[in-house]
Amino acid sequence: MAVTGRPWRGGIAVLAATALAVLAASPQAVAADEPPTIVVSDGVTQPVFGYSDAIRERLFIDSTFDSDNDGLRDIIAFDVMRPKATADGLKVPVVMDASPYYTTLCRGNDSECKVDLDGDGLLDKWPLWYDNYFVPRGYAVILLDMVGTGNSTGCPTTNANQDNLSAKQAINWLNGRATARNAAGEVVKADWHNGKSGMIGKSYDGSLAMATAVTGVQGLTTIVPIGGPSEYYDYVRSNGVVTRGNSYVSYLANVVTNPERRDYCKPVRDALGAADGDEHGDYTAFWNERSYVKKVPKQSASVLLYHGINDDNVRADHMSKYWYALAENDIPRKLWISQEGHVDPFDSRRAVWVDTLHRWFDFWLQGVANGIMDEPRLDIERAADVWETHADWPIPGKVDTEVFLQPATSGAGGLGLVPTAKPATGRFQDSRTQSQNTMINNPGVVQPHRLAFLSEPLTAPLHISGTPTMQIRASADQTDTNFGVILVDYGTDERVAHRASGEGIITLDTQDCWGESSATDDACYRQTVKRVATADTELVTKGIMDAQNRQSIRVAVPLVPGESYNFSWPLLPEDYVFKPGHRIGVIVVASYPQYSSQADTTAANIAVNLKSSKIVLPVVGGTAAAHAAGL
CATH class of the missing domain: 3.40.50.1820 (Alpha/Beta hydrolase fold, catalytic domain)
Structure with a gap:
């Protein structure tokens, strides 16, 4: 029970026990x-x-x-x-x-x-x-x-x-x-x-x-x-x-x-x-x-x-x-x-x-x-x-490496180490109800509320270590909108099931003991094992921003409808190895209901200048490693 007064001052009952x-x-x-x-x-x-x-x-x-x-x-x-x-x-x-x-x-x-x-x-x-x-x-x-x-x-x-x-x-x-x-x-x-x-x-x-x-x-x-x-x-x-x-x-x-x-x-x-x-x-x-x-x-x-x-x-x-x-x-x-x-x-x-x-x-x-x-x-x-x-984190040898968004010929756009040669625009509409699974799944299918970009299957491992950054040039037809991005690994693998119950562990009924015990306090605790699952995709990391905070998180500046701006925001840090045969996916959205409690209410139509848009990945080995992996 909480002590609601001052234990040693008048009007408060003194505990009968000695303090030792x-x-x-x-x-x-x-x-x-x-x-x-x-x-x-x-x-x-x-x-x-x-x-x-x-x-x-x-x-x-x-x-x-x-x-x-x-x-x-x-x-x-x-x-x-x-x-x-x-x-x-x-x-x-x-x-x-x-x-x-x-x-x-x-x-x-x-x-x-x-x-x-x-x-x-x-x-x-x-x-x-x-x-x-x-x-x-x-x-x-x-x-x-x-x-x-x-x-x-x-x-x-x-x-x-x-x-x-x-x-x-x-x-x-x-x-x-x-x-x-x-x-x-x-x-x-x-x-x-x-x-x-x-x-x-x-x-x-x-x-x-x-x-x-x-x-x-x-x-x-x-x-x-x-x-x-x-x-x-x-x-x-x-x-x-x-x-x-x-x-x-x-x-x-x-x-x-x-x-x-x-x-x-x-x-x-x-x-x-x-x-x-x-x-x-x-x-x-x-x-x-x-x-x-x-x-x-x-x-x-x-x-x-x-x-x-x-x-x-x-x-x-x-x-x-x-x-x-x-x-x-x-x-x-x-x-x-x-x-x-x-x-x-x-x-x-x-x-x-x-x-x-x-x-x-x-x-x-x-x-x-x-x-x-x-x-x-x-x-x-x-x-x-x-x-x-x-030796350290991020892993020594990490180099921030630009990976550009490429226009789609059909379905998803591509990813490459050089920008598209010709001007190209990707268009989508904000959706306040689009689920995270809808954003990620079926990347090759055109959807009205996202832009999807896929690499070719990798020919060698690609290791990222640190904080990726999304950089796009875009306009909206409203004075405000949000931007979100998801980095995805498209490839079947067994992984820690961190989004399932237990956040990656299963608590067992067995115990082991660590230290000494008394008559009222034992040193024994339930053991755990890792919860793993095989899946075709893995959400590697993600990031969001309010477009009005493009200059500073301290000050919101409304957008001028139709005017293009540069937007840059970090994704959550990661240390991840994309395996050979897997494909790297970049999904661009506006509202992201499973990441934010307040979805944007503008339902803006958004146009992204692909020639000036990219994701910057912290690649161990930099551009040479990205080339070797087939980007």
């Missing part, structure tokens, strides 16, 4: 007459500390903000678990997962919530596996309730400053720059902390890790964002087009708020809905506050980044834009790209992920020289459970 709970002691591989220390063997820390006897606390920090405008600073609550040996002088780092979900949607594929079974104010069930695995290896684990959620006060603001600064309060406390108290109001110090902390989390939790890192807060050494939004405008918009409407920001704030506080927080949500700009989709200061990419120059924490390239919830441009900014600022980094959708690597490549994360935290937080930063920067899944490593 030390359960029955278990054997420990540290001699009693020697200072406790971690044990490193085979290049990693070993599980020599107990789990059942670990120290458990719930603490509260006065924040620096007032999200619910009640005149009082919000209180941020967090739960701590640390080895018993920290009471005897062991200094440990922290692994923190800050989340808004612990008491609502819960966490992980097993949907685990925070649970206090006996009502003593301390957790008996800890979501996720980080505590079970890392506490016995000499780490503390913190699960922090984002502002307005769980036991924290205030109201969620969906990635605004109050959300973004929630975890920073705990980092400051760990490093002696803030005061934390237990439920009885007693000051508690982190005298057991070694000065280094890491943050990890999937989705919203991953965004909170990035948000904390880009504040530049001292003591945050590394972060591990998993499928997290890095640019919230791109989560609900795309180049001026609203992709999630109906005040989505306000909607999500309601979802993560504990039910008993939703009425109380309604004024905050109403203010979010009034400021989000659903009516136009342009970029405003509202979104600038929710951008982490722009703030990367302030960041010093290293990054282990994970993203499903086919994630249609938190789309892959959140990964790419953040990754590009990390590279520009020379932040130490590694990247995993999987073929799944919105899936945690623990449920995609479990054993290798646990080993990698263990070595990552050991290196950055415990100072173990295990060579992880000497390994290739990129791990990428090429097909189901088939992984490759590369």
Whole structure:
């Protein structure tokens, strides 16, 4: 249940339990007459500390903000678990997962919530596996309730400053720059902390890790964002087009708020809905506050980044834009790209992920020289459970390569490395109801609401790695329209079924265990396998834009009917190999209902100047590789 007041102030019942709970002691591989220390063997820390006897606390920090405008600073609550040996002088780092979900949607594929079974104010069930695995290896684990959620006060603001600064309060406390108290109001110090902390989390939790890192807060050494939004405008918009409407920001704030506080927080949500700009989709200061990419120059924490390239919830441009900014600022980094959708690597490549994360935290937080930063920067899944490593991403040798739209002699147009020799125009009409399947299927058949362009069957593999861009010259007979493009692989193959139930995985009834267990919290989780399917086509990537935002996503400029303009917009990033015998397809549309929540309402007739229109593909090997593949 959420704490609705201030736990240590008058009128609030003090929890009966002490803020420390030390359960029955278990054997420990540290001699009693020697200072406790971690044990490193085979290049990693070993599980020599107990789990059942670990120290458990719930603490509260006065924040620096007032999200619910009640005149009082919000209180941020967090739960701590640390080895018993920290009471005897062991200094440990922290692994923190800050989340808004612990008491609502819960966490992980097993949907685990925070649970206090006996009502003593301390957790008996800890979501996720980080505590079970890392506490016995000499780490503390913190699960922090984002502002307005769980036991924290205030109201969620969906990635605004109050959300973004929630975890920073705990980092400051760990490093002696803030005061934390237990439920009885007693000051508690982190005298057991070694000065280094890491943050990890999937989705919203991953965004909170990035948000904390880009504040530049001292003591945050590394972060591990998993499928997290890095640019919230791109989560609900795309180049001026609203992709999630109906005040989505306000909607999500309601979802993560504990039910008993939703009425109380309604004024905050109403203010979010009034400021989000659903009516136009342009970029405003509202979104600038929710951008982490722009703030990367302030960041010093290293990054282990994970993203499903086919994630249609938190789309892959959140990964790419953040990754590009990390590279520009020379932040130490590694990247995993999987073929799944919105899936945690623990449920995609479990054993290798646990080993990698263990070595990552050991290196950055415990100072173990295990060579992880000497390994290739990129791990990428090429097909189901088939992984490759590369020096970096995009793959070295990638060259942006122009592929021109060719006029149709019958059916689909063509694709080539030189523009058409003669002027040619492709015409189609906006359709607000055309489905994605209709757009993609039967590319050789002329349809009134799209333009289709097909390469000849490829004679060699063609590998793209990075962010494609669509560039067209076109006119419309209305003052506004949208533009969309889909890059398609036409060729039969077995692929990860990322659009099916489970987003590419099947959850099994069997379990395996990762770490130590207690009487109330086991370390066992359901196993998964990849969901694969054979299909004749694959939607490789896509992109949309509002034609009125052709100059800037900040300003909309109406079209002059009949006048031609240059339009350029990015597709979602990709890393994909088109196989020999397959054909590359480029589908140009206007409204794209399965990508945007607000289809264009103009029903414009559109004319595309093919001689001046092209798609720019990030081809590994550039024009030479494209020639070799038969383009």
